[in-house]
Each structure stands twice: as structure tokens, then as C-alpha cells.
Amino acid sequence: MRSESSPGDPEKERRKIKCVKKMKDIMIGYYMEAKSAAATGKKVAWITSGGPVEPLIAMGVIPVYPENHGAMIGAGKMGVDLCEKAEEMGYPRDLCSYARADIACSTVNGGPIGGLPKPDFLICCNNICGTVLKWYEVQARYYNVPLFIFDTPFIHTEFTNEARTYVTRQMEDYIMFLEEVCGIKMDHDKMNDVGKLSIQSMKLWQDVLDTTMHKPAPMSAFDAFFHLALIVTLRGTQIVVDYYIELLDEMKQRIAGEISMVPDEQYRLLWDNLPVWYKTRWLSEKFASHHACLVADTYTSAWSGVVHLLDENNILESMAMAYTSVYINISIDRMFEKIKTMVKKYDIDGMVMHSNRSCKPYSFGQYDLRKMIANEMNLPVLIIEADMVDERSFSKGQIETRIDAFMELLKQ
Amino acid sequence: MNALNIFHETANNLYACAEKWKKATGKKVVGYFCTYAPEELIYAAGALPYRIFGSKGNITLSDSHLQSYCCSFARACLEEALSGKIGFLDGTVFPHTCDTIQRLSDIWRLNAGFSFHIDVVLPVKLNTESAKAYNTDVFKKFKKDLEAALETEITDEKLRQSIRLYNSIRKALAEIYTMRSELPEIITGKDMHAIIQASMVMDRNHLFENLTTVLETLKGNKGSTKKSRKKRLVLAGGICSQPDIHTIIEDSGGAVVWDDLCTGTRYFSGKIDDTPDPVKAIADRYFERAVCPAKHVSNTYRGENIVRIAKERNAGGVIFLFYKFCDPHGFDYPYMKSYLDKEKIPSLLVEVENQLPADGTIRTRLETFVEMI
Numbered sequence: 171m172r173s174e175s176s177p178g179d180p181e182k183e184r185r186k187i188k189c190v191k192k193m194k195d196i197m198i199g200y201y202m203e204a205k206s207a208a209a210t211g212k213k214v215a216w217i218t219s220g221g222p223v224e225p226l227i228a229m230g231v232i233p234v235y236p237e238n239h240g241a242m243i244g245a246g247k248m249g250v251d252l253c254e255k256a257e258e259m260g261y262p263r264d265l266c267s268y269a270r271a272d273i274a275c276s277t278v279n280g281g282p283i284g285g286l287p288k289p290d291f292l293i294c295c296n297n298i299c300g301t302v303l304k305w306y307e308v309q310a311r312y313y314n315v316p317l318f319i320f321d322t323p324f325i326h327t328e329f330t331n332e333a334r335t336y337v338t339r340q341m342e343d344y345i346m347f348l349e350e351v352c353g354i355k356m357d358h359d360k361m362n363d364v365g366k367l368s369i370q371s372m373k374l375w376q377d378v379l380d381t382t383m384h385k386p387a388p389m390s391a392f393d394a395f396f397h398l399a400l401i402v403t404l405r406g407t408q409i410v411v412d413y414y415i416e417l418l419d420e421m422k423q424r425i426a427g428e429i430s431m432v433p434d435e436q437y438r439l440l441w442d443n444l445p446v447w448y449k450t451r452w453l454s455e456k457f458a459s460h461h462a463c464l465v466a467d468t469y470t471s472a473w474s475g476v477v478h479l480l481d482e483n484n485i486l487e488s489m490a491m492a493y494t495s496v497y498i499n500i501s502i503d504r505m506f507e508k509i510k511t512m513v514k515k516y517d518i519d520g521m522v523m524h525s526n527r528s529c530k531p532y533s534f535g536q537y538d539l540r541k542m543i544a545n546e547m548n549l550p551v552l553i554i555e556a557d558m559v560d561e562r563s564f565s566k567g568q569i570e571t572r573i574d575a576f577m578e579l580l581k582q
Numbered sequence: 583m584n585a586l587n588i589f590h591e592t593a594n595n596l597y598a599c600a601e602k603w604k605k606a607t608g609k610k611v612v613g614y615f616c617t618y619a620p621e622e623l624i625y626a627a628g629a630l631p632y633r634i635f636g637s638k639g640n641i642t643l644s645d646s647h648l649q650s651y652c653c654s655f656a657r658a659c660l661e662e663a664l665s666g667k668i669g670f671l672d673g674t675v676f677p678h679t680c681d682t683i684q685r686l687s688d689i690w691r692l693n694a695g696f697s698f699h700i701d702v703v704l705p706v707k708l709n710t711e712s713a714k715a716y717n718t719d720v721f722k723k724f725k726k727d728l729e730a731a732l733e734t735e736i737t738d739e740k741l742r743q744s745i746r747l748y749n750s751i752r753k754a755l756a757e758i759y760t761m762r763s764e765l766p767e768i769i770t771g772k773d774m775h776a777i778i779q780a781s782m783v784m785d786r787n788h789l790f791e792n793l794t795t796v797l798e799t800l801k802g803n804k805g806s807t808k809k810s811r812k813k814r815l816v817l818a819g820g821i822c823s824q825p826d827i828h829t830i831i832e833d834s835g836g837a838v839v840w841d842d843l844c845t846g847t848r849y850f851s852g853k854i855d856d857t858p859d860p861v862k863a864i865a866d867r868y869f870e871r872a873v874c875p876a877k878h879v880s881n882t883y884r885g886e887n888i889v890r891i892a893k894e895r896n897a898g899g900v901i902f903l904f905y906k907f908c909d910p911h912g913f914d915y916p917y918m919k920s921y922l923d924k925e926k927i928p929s930l931l932v933e934v935e936n937q938l939p940a941d942g943t944i945r946t947r948l949e950t951f952v953e954m955i
């Protein structure tokens with residue numbers, strides 16, 4: 171393996187995904203546009219990653235995602251500093267590190283891009299957690315801007331009719347809110363176009379993810395974590411559609427050329443929960459050293475897993491349903507059903523769960539899931555305790571030992 | 583005071599009292615979480631609403647379901663179920679609140695083994711028309727679910743009775759609180775705590791009778807109660823099931839004159855109107871009552887509310903009391919503190935677990951705080 175990590179290694183170069191550079195350029199362009207919004211007279215809205223962004227795009231508002239920013243802070247290893255700063259401000263260390271990093275970042279304009287552009291208003295959708303409600307309340311006070319809450323009732327055993335009516339009505343509330351804060355009317359034709367693009371990009375994204383059904387997989391979940399940024403931040407625009415077409419193409423070529431992400435792939439693993447942003451490379455190399463590839467994950471498909479619920483001809487209403495049904499807004503027994511499907515689809519040999527101190531709604535229930543998976547599917551599950559952004563909660567030695575032991579078990 | 587015995591007896595023997603009630607009446611006991619549970623409906627269904635407080639001792643069984651970074655409130659509640667301590671429950675009701683309770687509900691439904699489990703997925707915002715309409719729909723659905731689970735019919739007449747009773751209970755509790763606020767020496771924090779805790783688990787008719795007796799007695803004692811020289815304090819936070827905290831505060835020279843707790847004013851704030859649609863009336867109270875940080879009424883409600891309480895009650899300081907790993911309260915604490923700071927009202931944060939640490943650190947911190955005021 172050693173020769174592979176030396177720079178300029180042709181073998182390693184061959185395995186690199188070529189689209190990466192383009193993706194970086196798109197993201198830079200996007201953030202530059204967002205940061206110059208004040209000069210160009212465009213409005214900026216901060217929105218949660220699971221929130222209905224399409225109406226914003228249709229209204230010409232630039233959506234900005236603090237969670238994506240949080241991921242950049244994590245990947246840039248700037249999390250600990252900012253989290254500590256939030257703790258000095260009185261926020262307990264046990265809170266989500268995206269929220270802590272973002273709240274602190276606002277006050278110092280820190281992080282990899284010198285802080286996010288100031289929001290004109292905030293859109294918070296609680297389909298991912300209740301944490302975002304509290305976090306956005308903090309920011310609404312800090313920036314003194316309006317906050318719209320899109321409330322998506324959690325699905326324990328059923329998506330009730332009562333909830334359906336409620337989310338549909340809120341879509342109307344949402345449009346009214348936007349028309350008021352933007353001072354313009356919604357152009358419904360444009361909304362439909364955005365909706366179509368959004369559906370198209372979700373489908374393309376799922377197609378990209380599904381290329382890993384091929385053995386060996388042309389990419390891994392670690393690549394998905396990276397390429398995910400577009401479906402999160404720009405879905406509903408042509409750029410995303412074009413980019414994912416290109417990425418999909420590259421994946422197909424890799425499959426044709428038998429270029430796999432992990433050399434000599436022997437074990438196919440499924441990842442659960444958010445990435446450990448500051449350790450993605452280390453983790454990916456660690457697993458690769460055991461010839462294991464994380465071919466799929468429960469996280470990156472969250473943005474495409476509900477595409478079948480979307481209806482081009484009834485975009486607003488179907489969007490309300492789809493956003494309520496996302497992976498993390500459903501009970502653990504429903505999650506288990508999804509995991510079962512993924513295990514079959516990607517021919518999974520074992521599962522790695524990131525028990526993420528930051529994300530309680532994603533992590534609580536993992537112990538029960540592990541039991542269900544072991545009992546019903548006879549699949550080994552490894553749980554690693556960490557945090558997505560706050561490196562203080564990552565114990566490298568311990569995790570390394572656990573991964574090695576788990577892989578030994580798989581090899582038997 | 584004899585009138586208080588029944589409350590202490592209940593608070594000290596939660597399980598035994600509920601079991602005794604069940605045996606004597608032959609009726610069902612329904613466990614519930616949180617002050618957002620629609621108790622009035624449970625009571626109208628002929629069952630006893632029983633607030634789950636979590637077991638006191640060490641937590642072991644929950645460890646295989648909940649990570650160490652879960653609040654010990656949720657872990658202690660699950661422990662209580664898995665260990666069979668609350669095996670007398672016929673079913674449980676989970677109002678939707680924080681991320682932890684959301685997942686606890688799943689884990690509970692899959693492991694606790696009670697004969698029914700009802701999720702009441704309330705709106706998270708309690709300030710819009712669409713949320714209000716949804717909230718009423720949720721209660722109507724809950725009524726049906728509960729009727730099916732308990733195999734009974736909840737008539738409007740029974741509901742009206744229940745509403746009247748709950749309004750009277752809440753009014754009585756508020757009166758006791760007001761009296762304590764005027765004359766802190768009239769009742770100890772430990773007594774007050776026992777009253778609140780027992781209120782959430784006792785037969786509610788019986789409860790109301792006993793509350794009336796307490797009120798009468800306290801009124802009679804007014805004249806002979808000495809003026810308090812203690813420092814006037816407000817408690818703010820989540821659920822408190824630590825009677826000892828109250829004693830420590832009093833030993834330190836403080837007197838709690840009001841609170842913003844689930845085991846306190848949030849339990850009895852808001853009145854149910856007597857309108858033609860009783861279910862809607864119950865639901866609409868949620869838009870009147872004080873909220874905890876898991877629900878939204880405005881970006882600044884809780885900060886303004888704590889300042890208002892402190893001023894109205896003439897309090898010299900505020901003690902924040904909530905569980906370690908509690909997200910909703912953790913997020914609200916800095917801004918609530920800063921609102922108090924602006925008004926020069928000192929505050930102290932005490933993070934608790936389901937058991938108080940034995941080393942007396944809390945006592946020392948409280949003593950220092952009270953002295954400083």
C-alpha cells in the first residue's frame with residue numbers, strides 16, 4: 171500500500187475522479203456569488219439541508235446552507251476552535267457541532283471562507299432534527315431577521331392524513347412568507363421548471379450512487395460525501411443536472427475500464443450517519459488497506475431517496491410529502507426496512523455505524539438497529555464513536571483497533 | 583402539616599400508589615411523557631394518567647439501547663420500563679418534543695412491551711393558524727386511538743367533566759404557588775415538589791380534594807407565618823425530580839418563589855375554555871400555555887418570559903436546572919442568561935443527572951451563589 175500514497179503515483183492518479191476539480195470550481199463560484207449578494211442586490215436565505223429549497227430558487231433568492239458550511243469547517247479541521255468558541259459563549263459541548271461551529275463562526279467571521287454571507291431571512295425545516303429549530307432561533311436573534319419554520323411531523327408508524335393536510339397548508343404559508351419578504355409574487359411556471367430540474371438532479375444523483383452496485387465499485391461513500399454538496403446546495407438548477415450527467419458518465423467509463431476506487435475490492439460495506447469530516451481520508455485509506463470499500467451509505471441518498479414521491483405536475487404539494495418522508499424523519503423500524511433494501515441492492519458484507527455525538531436523532535436507535543440487522547440479516551455491524559466536526563471526540567487509536575478487529579471478523 | 587402527608591406518601595411511593603389505585607378501581611393506568619401529554623383525554627377515558635419520571639438508581643439496562651451521550655432523563659425512563667418497575671402500566675403516550683424523546687419513542691415501542699403505544703405528533707410551532715388546525719386534528723386522532731386502545735368511548739360529557747376538573751386542579755396549584763411567592767416560609771420547596779409530582783400520578787378527583795385541603799390549611803396559616811429573610815429565587819429548566827435540590831437551596835439561604843419548569847408552572851399554566859368543541863378547547867390551550875424550549879412560539883419568548891417572571895416575583899436570581907446532554911435547554915440557556923444579565927439579574931447554571939452527585943459540589947455552588955445575591 172505504501173507506494174500508493176506517494177505523490178504522483180500513476181496508479182493513484184488513475185483512480186482519482188476527474189470531475190472533482192470541476193465540482194470545486196462550481197462550489198467556489200457559488201460561494202462567491204452568495205458572498206457578493208449584498209453588492210448584486212440579491213437576497214440570501216439560510217436554509218437547513220433538508221429544507222424545501224426549490225421555491226427559493228424560483229424566487230431568485232440565493233440559498234445558503236450552514237450545514238454545508240459546517241461540513242467544510244469540519245473537513246478543514248477548523249471545528250475544534252469554533253466549537254470551543256461556542257462553548258465560551260455558553261453553549262454546552264454536547265450540542266450538535268454544526269450548530270456550535272456556525273453560531274461561533276457568525277461572531278468572528280471565521281472558517282474556511284471567512285464566514286457565510288449575512289442572511290435576509292431563515293428557512294428551517296425540522297425534517298432532519300429538532301436541533302435546527304433551536305439553532306435557527308439563535309441565528310434569527312443574532313441577525314435579527316425573520317424565520318420561517320417548515321414543520322414536518324415525524325413518521326413513527328404512519329404518515330397520517332392530518333400531517334398531510336398540515337404540510338400542504340404550510341407550503342402555502344411558505345410561499346406567502348417568501349412573497350412577503352421578497353416583495354414579489356411567485357412565478358408558478360418558473361417554480362414548475364425548478365421543480366423539474368430538482369427531480370431530474372435527484373434522479374441523476376441516485377444514478378451516480380447506484381453505479382456502486384457494480385463490483386468493484388467505481389467510487390465509494392467517501393466520494394459521495396464530497397459530490398453530495400451540489401445536490402444539497404444547488405438542486406433545482408441546471409448546473410447540478412449538467413454536473414451529475416458528467417459525473418455519471420465518468421462513473422460509467424470507470425466501470426467500463428474496470429477502474430475501482432479501492433484496489434482489489436473484496437469487502438463491501440455500508441456506512442450509517444454523517445461522515446467524520448476531518449478524518450474521511452484516513453478512514454477511507456484504513457478500510458482500503460483491508461480491501462474494503464464503503465460502497466453505500468444511508469446519508470447521501472437522503473436527498474434522492476424520496477424522489478419517487480415527487481410529481482412534476484403537482485410539484486408544491488408532492489414536495490411537502492417528499493420532504494416529510496426523508497430517511498431521518500422516520501422511525502428506526504422504517505429505517506431498518508430501507509437498510510435491508512440497501513444491503514441487498516449493493517450486496518453488502520457488513521455495516522459501519524458512526525455513533526455521532528453531534529447528531530442524536532441519527533444516532534439514537536443505532537444499538538437497536540444493530541440488533542435487528544444482526545438477528546434478521548446475520549450481518550456484522552461495527553459501531554464507532556465519534557463526532558462529525560469536533561475532533562476532540564475522535565480517538566484514533568481506539569477506532570483503528572476496532573476497525574482492524576471488525577475486518578478480521580469479516581475475513582473469517 | 584397533615585394535609586401534605588398524602589402528597590409525600592405518593593411522591594415517595596409512585597409505583598405502589600399507582601398499583602394500589604389500579605387494584606382498587608380495576609381501571610387502567612396510562613403512562614405519559616412530558617407536560618404536553620393530553621391528560622384530560624386520558625382521564626376522560628376512565629384511565630389514570632401517570633407521569634413517567636425515570637428510575638432513581640443506577641442505569642444499566644438502558645445502556646444497550648441508548649448511547650452515553652443521551653440525557654439521563656431518557657435513560658432513566660427507559661430503565662424504569664425495561665426493569666419492569668412500571669409494569670403496571672397498560673400503555674404509554676409519547677407527545678413529540680425533542681430529538682431524544684423522538685427516538686426514545688421508537689426504542690420504547692420496540693422494547694418496552696406495553697400493550698399499547700400512542701405517539702402524539704404535535705406541531706413544533708405553536709403560533710400559526712395551520713399549526714393550530716393541525717394540533718386540533720392531532721388531538722382528535724389521539725382521542726380515536728385512545729378509545730380503540732382502551733376499548734371505551736370518550737363522550738363529550740366526560741370530556742367536559744375532565745376539563746372542569748383539570749381547570750380546577752391547575753387553578754389550585756397556581757394559588758398555592760402565588761401564596762408561596764407572597765410568603766415563601768408558608769411551604770417548603772420539598773413539600774411543593776411533592777405536591778407537583780403527586781399531581782401528575784394521583785387519582786385526579788382525589789388530588790383535587792387534597793389540594794383544596796392544603797389550600798385551606800395554608801390560608802389558615804397565613805397569619806402565623808413569619809416573613810422570610812431568604813433570598814428570593816426562580817428555578818428555570820426542564821423536569822426536576824430531585825426534591826433534595828430544594829432542601830439544598832433552602833439550607834443555603836434561598837427560597838424558590840416561582841419557576842419555569844415542567845414540574846412546575848409549565849404544568850399548570852393556561853386555562854381550557856368552555857367551548858362547544860371540548861377536544862379543540864383542550865388543543866387550543868397549547869397555544870396559551872407557557873412552552874418549553876422544544877416548542878416554538880417566537881424567537882424571544884422564553885428569554886422575555888424569564889425576565890418577566892423574575893421581575894414580577896421580585897426575585898434576586900435565577901437558577902437554571904437541566905439535564906446534561908439536554909439539547910433544547912442547552913440551546914436556550916445562553917440567550918436567556920444574557921437577557922437576565924441585561925437586567926442585572928444574576929443566574930447560575932446547574933446541570934443535573936438522574937442522581938445528584940454525592941460529593942456536595944452542587945451544595946457549594948448554590949451556597950456561593952445565594953451568598954453573592
Ligand code: SF4
Pocket residue numbers: 237266267268269298299300301302444528529530531532
Ligand atoms: S447533524 Fe444532526 S443534529 Fe446536527 S443539524 Fe444535522 S441532523 Fe441536526
Ligand code: SF4
Pocket residue numbers: 615616617618679680819820821844874875876
Ligand atoms: S422540557 Fe419540554 S420536552 Fe422536556 S419534559 Fe419538559 S415539556 Fe417535555
Ligand code: SF4
Pocket residue numbers: 653655656680681682683820876905907908909910911
Ligand atoms: S427535553 Fe432534554 S432532558 Fe428532556 S428528554 Fe429531551 S434532551 Fe432529555
